[in-house]
Amino acid sequence: xxxxxxxxxxxxxxxxxxxxxxxxxxxxxxxxxxxxxxxxxxxxxxxxxxxxxxxxxxxxxxxxxxxxxxxxxxxxxxxxxxxxxxxxxxxxxxxxxxxxxxxxxxxxxxxxxxxxxxxxxxxxxxxxxxxxxxxxxxxxxxxxxxxxxxxxxxxxxxxxxxxxxx
Numbered sequence: 001x002x003x004x005x006x007x008x009x010x011x012x013x014x015x016x017x018x019x020x021x022x023x024x025x026x027x028x029x030x031x032x033x034x035x036x037x038x039x040x041x042x043x044x045x046x047x048x049x050x051x052x053x054x055x056x057x058x059x060x061x062x063x064x065x066x067x068x069x070x071x072x073x074x075x076x077x078x079x080x081x082x083x084x085x086x087x088x089x090x091x092x093x094x095x096x097x098x099x100x101x102x103x104x105x106x107x108x109x110x111x112x113x114x115x116x117x118x119x120x121x122x123x124x125x126x127x128x129x130x131x132x133x134x135x136x137x138x139x140x141x142x143x144x145x146x147x148x149x150x151x152x153x154x155x156x157x158x159x160x161x162x163x164x165x166x
Contacts, residue, residue, distance in 0.1 A: 011040070011048040013151065014130065023150075029119075031057075051124055060148070074100045074107070083110055084129040084141075092095065105144065105162040106130070 012020075014028045017037075031037040037057055037091075039047040079098045084091055084124065100107040108130075130142045144161035152158050 010051055010053055012051060014039075014047050014049070017049050017054055020058070025035045027150075027152075030151070076100050081108075082131040083108065084131055085125055086129075087125060093131075096130075099158075105147065105160060107159060108159045109152065110157045110159055112157060127164070128159075128160075 009016075014025050016026050018028050028037070029047075036055055037049065037051050044046055057130070067070050077098055077100060081096050083094045083096045083097055085094065086092075093128050094110050094112050096108045096110045098106050099109055125146060127143060130144065143164045145164055147160040147162050150158045
C-alpha cells in the first residue's frame with residue numbers, strides 16, 4: 001500500500017479503497033456486506049474505511065506487508081484448466097481459468113458452487129492441484145498453495161496460487 005495520496009489519511013473513501021485493490025466500487029461494497037471489511041458511515045451516508053483496516057485486508061489478501069511490492073513479472077493469459085481439491089479424504093473437481101502467470105505462481109478464477117469459497121474462508125483448503133483438461137498447455141499436474149483469494153460473484157472466486165516445487 002504505497003499510494004502517497006492515502007498514506008497519511010486516517011480514513012479512506014470507497015473510491016480510494018477500490019483504486020488501491022484494483023477493484024470496482026461494487027466489489028468494495030460487497031466486501032462490506034460480506035463482513036470482510038468494516039466501514040463507518042458519515043452523516044451523509046457515505047462509507048469511510050479506517051486505514052488500519054485497509055492495511056489488514058491488504059496484508060491478508062496479498063500475503064505482503066505494507067509497502068512490499070511484487071518482485072516478479074506477471075503475464076496475462078486466458079486458459080482453461082481443472083482444479084482438484086482434496087478435502088476430508090475426497091476429491092472435488094472445479095472448472096477454472098488461468099488468468100495470469102509469474103515465475104512464483106498463477107492467478108486463477110475458479111467456477112464453484114459456494115462449497116469451495118466457504119472452505120477457503122475457513123482455511124480448510126490450503127493446497128490444490130492444477131490438472132491438464134486436454135484444452136490447455138499444461139503438460140503435467142501442478143500442486144500449489146493458496147496465497148490469497150477474492151470472491152468475484154456468487155459463482156466465481158479469484159485465487160492466487162504459489163506453485164510448490166516437486
